[in-house]
Amino acid sequence: MPHPHASAPLAAGAHSLVIDGVRQQVRVAGQGPCCIVHAGGPGIDAGYLRMPLLERHLTMVYLDPIGTGASGRLPSHPMGYTVDRFADQVLAFVEATGLDTPFLLGHSHGAFVVLQAALKRPGATSGLILHAGAAWTGGDFMAAASAEIDRFVDRNVGTREAEEVRKAWAALPEIRSDEDYTAVLRGLLPAYVSDHQRCRDVLDVLRSQLCATMLIGDRTPFDVRDALPGLAVPTLVLAGAADFILGPRHAAILAGTLPHARLVTFGSSGHFAHLEEPDAFADAVIRFTQDPGSGLP
Template structure:
């Protein structure tokens, strides 16, 4: 049975992409002489390698926002081309890995959920002024390549191997990993495989265990949703879609079911009619099949020795607070945040609160939220 733990593409819904030119030190309005002066103010070249004269922490101690900005922009100009702002595709483990880079600051790799949904719904523009966000289209989705065994073979283990191989191929030093829904399973597995080399985890709408009564509990929540909204078109569509899960065999059927299920994934779909309509219109899903194994990392999480932020929405019917509490209890360096007015999409339903929680966790509070 497929696990419906992620159901949206919201490209453009929560902010437009920033063009690469806007992220560079040199704009079309800046003279060559001013560019040279700015570069000399924040960088030096030693043995052909450009280095910053001041670490970010030193800029912060001096209280100079302008100097900090120049430092980050200087780093941006000399970053490897595979991590330059924009859209890229590189070969990883024999599969084309498509991704988008946007922002400034420490690296944070975002892995979407599903399985079978690309990264467009998970854009986090409020984080991009403080973090360099790297949004992966998971293999088999979006513009990324497919496995030779497609649609079979898309296990959590295979996704995690791809993620770790991408980090190595792109040369990303100590990234944060942010995984949503099924993507949270992937980043947890990646952290278990690689105890070192990661800065931290943002486990967003995840779980440590999907066996036992997991699907029965989700079915009960769906029944409760249908009862609360009895007689509405949304309730009828949700009930019909949930019942169709065992029979789904095509991308079209998968997409149709996820579109119909969207109201149940939100805290209150009536508060967001335009958002819901946009999600349903733009959602395209790819049917991916894993290994049929229950996800269970309960007895392994004690070995994860990096800080973790565990977040979810109060009204997330399938991966809500109960699952977050278990994760926070089992992860040695975990903190937890529950968003009271959110379902499965807190980054959309409570965008500012979600961004603030992540920025505080990464030690960069407030920069992206000024003026909002």
């Protein structure tokens, strides 16, 4: 694989290279400045994160996170998939390809990963795009999410979606296989969007594309709040107003703590603003990448 720079981004198509003994699979599409995309989960490949509107302005490099999709697995699989290990993989990929300070876009757990990568090596990126991210997952994180699930079920009592979500949430502690994990995530999807009736097309796409691998980290809460004030990297924080698990409350902490952050909230989105409000999402990202420092403190 060539070692391109910002003026000569990766060629379009699929690429595979070995980093630290693990195969890293990527798909490249679009033109313009480079933006590396890391999916969520952990354990979900990049298929659901394709963003064709952004590909008109950016060279989008979609990583299959290690352990997922066509990427390789750690020798300790399914153990060892910490945020720190994923971040090291991203940084090693940037170094191996010679990419010159790409943008880093992470969704959900992927936002933890790219944030950790920037904290480890701030000079490796021109800017961070934290899509449905958080600065920490401790305290009442899961209790608050569980309460939101209860509210979803109550609002939609008697519907198929409410029963699917209720059963899937209750099954989380029982996950023992990739098939279990995929089934649970698909069952929870109606709660992840702003309006499961309005977003039927989005849900159909997600159900068809979402395939999960059960990965296990170190089981400690993610918490980088103390480190954020020192991160002098332009950052775009993106949140769906109806995101039950990583919504405005978490986005406000990120935007209020990072010294060079701007916040955009999507009023008609849940966890998947890039699918629920694709035009507004793309506009926010394009404006940021065209001038990362504009409007920042």
